[in-house]
Amino acid sequence: MSDLEQMYQQVILDHARARHGSGLAVLDASAVGESHQVNPTCGDEITLRVGLEGDTLTSVTWEGQGCSISQASASILTELMDGADLRRADETMEAFMALMHHRGELLGDERDDLLDDATAFVGVGKYPARIKCALLSWVALRDAIARATVGTEGS
Amino acid sequence: MPTLIDVRADFPILTRTVRNGKPLVYLDSAATSQRPQSVLDAVADFETRHNGAVQRGAHLLAEEATELFETARASVARLVGATEDREIVWTGNATAAVNLVANGMANASAGIGGEDSARFRIGPGDSIVVTETEHHANLIPWQQLCARTGATLKWIEVDDLGRLRLEQLATVIDDTTRLVAFAHASNVTGLVTDVAPLVARAREVGALTFLDACQSVPHMPVDFSALGVDFAAFSGHKMLGPTGIGALWGRGALLDALPPSIFGGGTVKVVTLTETTWMDAPYRFEAGTQPVAQAVGMGAAAEYLMAIGMENVAEHERRIAHILREGASEIPGIRLLGPVGDANELDVLGLAAVLVDGVHSHDVGQVLDDAGIAVRVGHHCNQPLHRRLGAPSSTRASAHVYTTEDEARLFVETLATVRPFFGMSS
Numbered sequence: 141m142s143d144l145e146q147m148y149q150q151v152i153l154d155h156a157r158a159r160h161g162s163g164l165a166v167l168d169a170s171a172v173g174e175s176h177q178v179n180p181t182c183g184d185e186i187t188l189r190v191g192l193e194g195d196t197l198t199s200v201t202w203e204g205q206g207c208s209i210s211q212a213s214a215s216i217l218t219e220l221m222d223g224a225d226l227r228r229a230d231e232t233m234e235a236f237m238a239l240m241h242h243r244g245e246l247l248g249d250e251r252d253d254l255l256d257d258a259t260a261f262v263g264v265g266k267y268p269a270r271i272k273c274a275l276l277s278w279v280a281l282r283d284a285i286a287r288a289t290v291g292t293e294g295s
Numbered sequence: 296m297p298t299l300i301d302v303r304a305d306f307p308i309l310t311r312t313v314r315n316g317k318p319l320v321y322l323d324s325a326a327t328s329q330r331p332q333s334v335l336d337a338v339a340d341f342e343t344r345h346n347g348a349v350q351r352g353a354h355l356l357a358e359e360a361t362e363l364f365e366t367a368r369a370s371v372a373r374l375v376g377a378t379e380d381r382e383i384v385w386t387g388n389a390t391a392a393v394n395l396v397a398n399g400m401a402n403a404s405a406g407i408g409g410e411d412s413a414r415f416r417i418g419p420g421d422s423i424v425v426t427e428t429e430h431h432a433n434l435i436p437w438q439q440l441c442a443r444t445g446a447t448l449k450w451i452e453v454d455d456l457g458r459l460r461l462e463q464l465a466t467v468i469d470d471t472t473r474l475v476a477f478a479h480a481s482n483v484t485g486l487v488t489d490v491a492p493l494v495a496r497a498r499e500v501g502a503l504t505f506l507d508a509c510q511s512v513p514h515m516p517v518d519f520s521a522l523g524v525d526f527a528a529f530s531g532h533k534m535l536g537p538t539g540i541g542a543l544w545g546r547g548a549l550l551d552a553l554p555p556s557i558f559g560g561g562t563v564k565v566v567t568l569t570e571t572t573w574m575d576a577p578y579r580f581e582a583g584t585q586p587v588a589q590a591v592g593m594g595a596a597a598e599y600l601m602a603i604g605m606e607n608v609a610e611h612e613r614r615i616a617h618i619l620r621e622g623a624s625e626i627p628g629i630r631l632l633g634p635v636g637d638a639n640e641l642d643v644l645g646l647a648a649v650l651v652d653g654v655h656s657h658d659v660g661q662v663l664d665d666a667g668i669a670v671r672v673g674h675h676c677n678q679p680l681h682r683r684l685g686a687p688s689s690t691r692a693s694a695h696v697y698t699t700e701d702e703a704r705l706f707v708e709t710l711a712t713v714r715p716f717f718g719m720s721s
Binding site: 148205 | 314315654655656657658661662665672673674678687688716717718
């Protein structure tokens with residue numbers, strides 16, 4: 141498999157087309173957070189919205205445009221995070237960031253299991269210019285969760 | 296003229312390989328060009344043998360450095376048709392050259408420079424005119440000058456192929472217009488602007504003209520004096536020279552009246568605690584220590600281009616333009632931004648920005664990169680034109696004197712594989 145084929149694995153191409161979670165849901169969850177992220181070098185953007193009930197992500201939806209890597213990343217993120225608790229979300233985000241900076245190799249520990257389909261992005265790590273494409277939705281997720289929880293902490 | 300093979304041998308970087316050991320096919324020259332050995336040598340020779348404080352000091356190295364610095368200015372002046380060497384002002388890059396004039400006008404508007412600078416004053420009721428094709432560097436400085444002074448920014452629109460709608464000149468440029476700023480050649484459509492009608496209309500209403508010549512000076516014969524513009528900006532690194540150096544050209548009398556905007560040493564005649572009088576151009580604008588080695592390199596680049604002959608450079612790029620633009624526009628699912636153009640008329644540069652139906656430009660660039668082909672992806676610092684042409688971003692191949700026809704054909708062939716790679720039928 142060439143580097144190019146390793147980056148654009150079939151699961152990525154499929155998700156780039158399917159775009160799970162695309163279309164922002166109207167939420168009446170007890171805590172809602174939303175984040176808009178832009179990649180100014182290429183104009184890619186995403187708005188990602190989360191709904192929280194207690195510690196559980198009950199809804200993850202997004203709207204955006206961008207390259208196949210950024211679109212597939214948002215789609216896979218949605219599948220992984222919908223219904224996850226915040227601790228798992230945090231661990232998955234950390235694992236994904238670690239994978240992106242692992243120079244095209246799998247992490248080789250239990251974090252790969254946590255990432256599941258998202259390990260398909262392993263090849264992106266060989267292309268520093270594309271890492272930010274894959275990270276765009278994850279940055280939005282982290283920010284959206286922070287915004288959803290900021291009002292609820294201590295209440 | 297040296298043959299193309301000779302020219303390629305002058306560029307050491309072209310012999311390296313890139314992804315998967317493939318030969319480098321460098322088609323990103325509109326972003327930054329590669330440097331010939333003579334430029335690399337000129338910079339190294341300055342640094343290793345002649346470095347000294349320019350225009351200061353009484354020792355031999357200072358004299359040699361000054362001589363090389365000013366000889367480089369003369370080379371660049373000759374390349375662009377300056378009537379005097381002092382019409383070339385060194386700037387850090389072309390963007391700094393645009394800002395130099397915009398900020399100088401802001402200072403004139405604040406009263407700096409007194410009556411001498413009155414013709415640069417601008418305020419409420421006045422206007423600056425740009426075009427819809429401008430690179431951000433020839434848009435934002437004027438937009439912000441208007442924001443600072445209360446003047447109005449207006450623009451000439453383009454049609455669906457990115458061509459200036461010249462019929463708007465008579466209405467958009469009017470008695471309120473103080474300056475008209477426009478690109479000599481577009482970094483997106485590659486179209487070369489017919490300068491004459493813009494200059495004629497600007498003169499009719501007494502407005503100054505500012506030409507963004509970043510994409511023209513490196514690729515075709517350019518004579519600012521003959522074009523009739525008042526100011527022009529261009530950069531070193533797009534014309535086979537180093538980064539960190541650019542130039543402003545301006546008519547001598549105008550440069551002598553424009554107030555500086557970077558204040559400091561080396562620019563002044565008389566300084567008291569309350570007042571300063573400025574030297575004439577170019578020195579009033581060259582405050583502080585200049586990028587001397589880079590200027591020397593830009594001078595060497597000008598000499599290199601003149602030795603080949605700008606007509607020959609343009610002739611070569613006409614052939615490349617034909618292959619890139621015809622080839623790209625004939626692939627199903629590929630849209631060329633701008634017209635194919637008439638290569639014989641040189642109304643386009645050796646450049647093609649394309650939109651691939653259903654595939655983002657970053658993904659297109661990745662497939663090309665895998666074949667060793669370096670292109671630019673994104674909006675190329677030109678969001679308004681992309682928006683106008685209905686393209687969120689594009690993939691741009693751009694040539695220079697070292698680009699071969701085979702390389703242009705390889706770009707077209709590889710471009711044709713992109714949609715199939717992403718599972719789209721052609």
